[in-house]
Amino acid sequence: MSIRRPPFPRLFLNDVSCMRNAQQVLHHVNVSLHDGGALVLTGANGSGKTTFLRMLAGFSRPSAGEILWNGHNIQESGIFHQYKLQLNWLSLKDAITERFTVLENVQWFELLEGKQGKAMPALELMGLGRLAKDKPRMLSMGQRKRLQLARLLAIDRPIWLLDEPSVALDDEGVKLLEYIIAEHRKQGGIVIVATHLPIEIEDPMVLRLPPRFPRRITFVDMLDRVDIN
Ligand SMILES: Nc1ncnc2c1ncn2[C@@H]1O[C@H](COP(=O)(O)OP(=O)(O)OP(=O)(O)O)[C@@H](O)[C@H]1O
Numbered sequence: 655m656s657i658r659r660p661p662f663p664r665l666f667l668n669d670v671s672c673m674r675n676a677q678q679v680l681h682h683v684n685v686s687l688h689d690g691g692a693l694v695l696t697g698a699n700g701s702g703k704t705t706f707l708r709m710l711a712g713f714s715r716p717s718a719g720e721i722l723w724n725g726h727n728i729q730e731s732g733i734f735h736q737y738k739l740q741l742n743w744l745s746l747k748d749a750i751t752e753r754f755t756v757l758e759n760v761q762w763f764e765l766l767e768g769k770q771g772k773a774m775p776a777l778e779l780m781g782l783g784r785l786a787k788d789k790p791r792m793l794s795m796g797q798r799k800r801l802q803l804a805r806l807l808a809i810d811r812p813i814w815l816l817d818e819p820s821v822a823l824d825d826e827g828v829k830l831l832e833y834i835i836a837e838h839r840k841q842g843g844i845v846i847v848a849t850h851l852p853i854e855i856e857d858p859m860v861l862r863l864p865p866r867f868p869r870r871i872t873f874v875d876m877l878d879r880v881d882i883n
Pocket residue numbers: 674675679697698699700701702703704705706866
């Protein structure tokens with residue numbers, strides 16, 4: 655009788671540490687993610703959530719340990735190029751250009767991807783259909799975030815790295831974000847989200863990064879301690 659081994663995780667962070675600005679930010683992180691999995695990164699400002707995502711996106715290398723994709727170190731030549739094509743990156747820098755209309759800002763990314771046809775439906779799902787022909791300067795902050803989310807859908811890559819994706823979204827926008835995350839996972843996609851705000855994600859792994867520096871006594875703490883009569 656043969657025993658079926660569990661599949662190798664799609665993404666595996668094996669004892670990973672990372673430096674930023676010559677200081678160690680992440681210490682010996684171990685995470686494994688299978689298709690359909692979700693990881694939520696939480697922690698204080700400066701604790702390393704964005705650093706974690708940047709490292710997964712390949713902008714910086716682990717100072718120790720290894721990141722494995724399908725069992726291969728992403729730093730290996732030949733692997734990194736394929737791995738990068740799996741990633742969809744959403745950050746506070748929205749890479750929206752004023753030269754293009756709202757629709758073209760999504761189509762441009764689609765074109766780079768060699769795809770077409772999903773830009774308009776994605777904008778419509780995000781509630782931006784009527785603004786498709788406008789220039790992005792007409793968009794509010796939340797609408798710009800919705801445009802970024804429309805890009806995620808149009809490009810349609812399996813691993814989503816989302817840095818504070820709900821910032822500036824209204825309640826309906828957050829619901830849409832939760833919906834597209836759930837749908838992406840149903841199709842086997844992986845989602846890694848750094849967030850301070852609550853986002854409803856079913857059965858996620860949660861990694862709470864410890865604060866990098868102990869909190870100093872603030873002016874408010876001092877006032878609390880003063881016995882004012
Ligand atoms: N551009 C940078 N250059 C050098 N060091 C940086 C840079 N950005 C951040 N750092 C350092 O890396 C540490 C981790 O920062 P990071 O941006 O990953 O934190 P974060 O958890 O995403 O914080 P936030 O909740 O504010 O988004 C910070 O404490 C800071 O010292």
